[in-house]
Amino acid sequence: MTRHTHKIALVTGASRGIGAAVAERLARDGFTVVVNYSGNAAPAGALARRIEEQGGRAITARADVGDPQAVRGLFDAAETAFGGVDVLVNNAGIMTLSPIAETDDAAFDRQVAVNLKGTFNTLREAARRLRDGGRIINVSSSVVGLLQPGYGVYAATKAAVEAMTGVLARELRGRAITVNAIAPGPTATDLFLNGKSPELIARLSNLAPLERLGQPEDIAAGVAFLAGPDGAWINGQTLRANGGIV
Secondary structure (H helix, E strand, O other): OOOOOOOEEEEOOOOOHHHHHHHHHHHHOOOEEEEEEOOOHHHHHHHHHHHHHOOOOEEEEEOOOOOHHHHHHHHHHHHHHHOOOOEEEEOOOOOOOOOHHHOOHHHHHHHHHHHHHHHHHHHHHHHHHOOOOOEEEEEOOOHHHHOOOOOHHHHHHHHHHHHHHHHHHHHOOOOOOEEEEEOOOOEOOHHHHOOOOHHHHHHHHOOOOOOOOEOHHHHHHHHHHHHOHHHOOOOOOEEOOOOOOO
């Protein structure tokens, strides 16, 4: 524990990958963490126990961010347990890759439902219920700048998230709440690595001038900056955490 903030951080999609790294980092920085998950309770529970064993505080809370009622219940759970929410990290997301011409309606609708509508649902609730002086950090993606073939729908949902980030930062004037986004590049998570050949992973690793994939902890460090005292003057921005790819 490096600080004792007595503040509450709600991290969506926090049971694995970047979300889990963010939850652990914020817990080390002194935040009490609400570990949100949508399906499998086991990894979320294991993460919460690991945080507790390391001296932090955490609870798990199940909710599909694409369901507005479930999102309200998620904030209710945080308020019941801890009295409120100070930091929202919108990490939950899915990615289905295919050329636009070959993308079916189901793949389009599901990505919009989770990545865009899910983020909207949590932003709307946070705008109403986040405590003054709080922080909102949305997870975008550097594919918004890379514009790679196959990423059309995914990149579109993340571009919309970046737009909402800037708008909400202005709408929350007077409450000392900052709203920012972080846009990872290729990051070594199961979501990214699944289905990729070693040759493709090597090629993607060399895209950045730093010549490696990002690690979940790299992204968590950026989130911690935006959530912590040193990020207080950053507002309405997108931090591209990608090693210099774009």
